[in-house]
Amino acid sequence: MKLDMEKYKKIRQAQANGARTIDELKEMTDIVIENDEERKEVEKVLQNACKCKNVSVEEVAQAVKNGADTVEKVMEATGAGSGCGRCKAGVIPSIIENKK
Ligand code: FES
Numbered sequence: 001m002k003l004d005m006e007k008y009k010k011i012r013q014a015q016a017n018g019a020r021t022i023d024e025l026k027e028m029t030d031i032v033i034e035n036d037e038e039r040k041e042v043e044k045v046l047q048n049a050c051k052c053k054n055v056s057v058e059e060v061a062q063a064v065k066n067g068a069d070t071v072e073k074v075m076e077a078t079g080a081g082s083g084c085g086r087c088k089a090g091v092i093p094s095i096i097e098n099k100k
Contacts, residue, residue, distance in 0.1 A: 003041050007031060011045045016090030018098050020046060020057065049091045052083020060095045069096060 003011075011019075014028040022042060025031060033039050049060045055078045063077035071088050074096065075081040081088040 003038065003045065007042075008045065011042060012086075012090060015046060015057075016094050018094055020100060022046070049095060050078075050080035050083070050087040052087075053079045053081070055080035057091070057095060057100075060092060061100050064096050064099055071096070 010029045010031050011025060014025050014031075017028060019025045019028050022033070022039065025042070025046065026033075031042075033042055047056055047058070049055050049057045059078050060074055060080055063074050066077070068074045068077045071081060071092050074092050075088070081092060
């Protein structure tokens with residue numbers, strides 16, 4: 001099952017605002033997760049920072065811990081952000097800011 005676009009956008013928006021877990025996502029949005037299958041899909045999106053380059057939140061957070069304190073440095077360290085560029089304006093700055 002694929003997440004519908006509306007839910008996907010809500011997840012990415014909440015992620016850009018710092019949501020990293022389903023509980024945080026639920027606090028920040030009105031999202032309704034229908035079943036376990038959908039929960040797994042939501043978790044996958046939450047764990048991913050850059051869809052185009054398949055870079056995880058964990059990998060970006062590790063790069064930030066290792067000193068990448070700008071989007072450019074994160075891109076250099078992980079390869080994230082060199083596709084559509086959407087993550088450069090949302091998820092990546094949020095990980096830098098929150099250090100997670
Ligand atoms: S999602 Fe990162 S470049 Fe497209």
